[in-house]
Amino acid sequence: MHGGNLLSVSKMGVSKWAILSVVLLIVGLIFGYGLAVLSGPLVTTTITQSTTLTMTTTHLTTEIHLTTIQATKTHFITSTETLTKTVTTTLTTEIKPMACETYSLKILEVIVDRVSMIDYDYYIFTLEASYRGGRSWDFIVLNLYLVSDKGYKYSISYSLAERQLLQSGELKDGESIKGQVSFKLPKDEVPLRLIYEDKLKDIRLEVTDIPPPSRQVSWIFFAETKVQSEYSIIWASASIKTPGTAFYSGEKIEVELSIKYSRIVGSPAIITITSITVDMFEIVETDPKLPITLKDGEEVVVKIILRVPEEGYKGNLKITIYA
Numbered sequence: 001m002h003g004g005n006l007l008s009v010s011k012m013g014v015s016k017w018a019i020l021s022v023v024l025l026i027v028g029l030i031f032g033y034g035l036a037v038l039s040g041p042l043v044t045t046t047i048t049q050s051t052t053l054t055m056t057t058t059h060l061t062t063e064i065h066l067t068t069i070q071a072t073k074t075h076f077i078t079s080t081e082t083l084t085k086t087v088t089t090t091l092t093t094e095i096k097p098m099a100c101e102t103y104s105l106k107i108l109e110v111i112v113d114r115v116s117m118i119d120y121d122y123y124i125f126t127l128e129a130s131y132r133g134g135r136s137w138d139f140i141v142l143n144l145y146l147v148s149d150k151g152y153k154y155s156i157s158y159s160l161a162e163r164q165l166l167q168s169g170e171l172k173d174g175e176s177i178k179g180q181v182s183f184k185l186p187k188d189e190v191p192l193r194l195i196y197e198d199k200l201k202d203i204r205l206e207v208t209d210i211p212p213p214s215r216q217v218s219w220i221f222f223a224e225t226k227v228q229s230e231y232s233i234i235w236a237s238a239s240i241k242t243p244g245t246a247f248y249s250g251e252k253i254e255v256e257l258s259i260k261y262s263r264i265v266g267s268p269a270i271i272t273i274t275s276i277t278v279d280m281f282e283i284v285e286t287d288p289k290l291p292i293t294l295k296d297g298e299e300v301v302v303k304i305i306l307r308v309p310e311e312g313y314k315g316n317l318k319i320t321i322y323a
Contacts, residue, residue: 106129109214111215113216116314122161124217139169142155142168146192149191158182162181167179215248225257226321237258239255249311255319257302259302260300271294272292272294275322276304276320285305286305
């Protein structure tokens with residue numbers, strides 16, 4: 001498995017607190033009282049200004065005059081006083097650090113399928129996308145595309161050989177997502193650059209160090225049997241027990257092989273299964289181990305463990321029994 005191909009891009013968030021600080025400063029100057037935002041590192045600014053206050057008072061006096069007829073008069077006296085006062089406004093604001101966002105895209109492995117189609121190869125990428133920052137990353141799989149060595153762009157395709165599809169999703173701080181995506185390229189082209197581009201969010205990641213394929217895909221459908229023996233009637237059949245039809249290089253496949261001997265005139269009472277071979281595949285284990293002896297009418301079930309070849313293969317398992 002090839003790993004370590006990592007691309008990181010940092011994106012600085014624009015702080016809104018600088019704008020808020022200016023607004024709070026203007027409000028404080030107009031209305032003459034302190035405003036505070038209570039969190040984070042604090043910066044205090046004191047502003048002194050002269051403000052003219054106009055104070056109006058009304059005095060009520062009553063006069064009683066003794067004349068021939070006693071009369072009472074009420075006088076309203078209004079006075080205006082102008083007072084100049086010094087007003088001190090204290091503005092406390094929070095200075096927040098710029099938000100740093102890191103987006104990363106890592107290629108964990110590249111697997112190639114060269115046998116399923118005549119004119120095209122499928123390149124299966126195992127990817128890991130991760131995010132760090134104070135917000136989140138809406139990771140969208142369809143924003144991925146591949147550029148070949150001929151300069152052509154290819155969108156994501158789909159291969160039946162994929163095991164775990166890469167999903168879209170929201171990634172928060174410290175979260176990651178992993179899975180496989182496939183690209184179908186003509187036989188005469190190879191991957192050159194893997195790009196993630198989100199034009200709406202202004203995010204672009206580019207991986208240029210693409211590792212060569214570490215494994216290939218083989219397609220196996222059924223198991224065929226053939227007996228090589230001087231004895232006339234040896235029955236053999238096989239079935240593949242490992243689920244699926246697409247296998248990667250080096251993986252193991254379990255096959256169940258049934259062998260039965262039916263004696264005819266002139267044949268020995270006991271025969272010996274000396275060896276078993278499978279075209280293109282390595283036999284890792286047989287249970288029971290060879291050689292195996294069979295009497296007339298006896299049947300044995302042999303469990304065979306095979307290793308998938310390094311080069312891609314397409315077809316049936318071709319098993320030969322020698323007795």
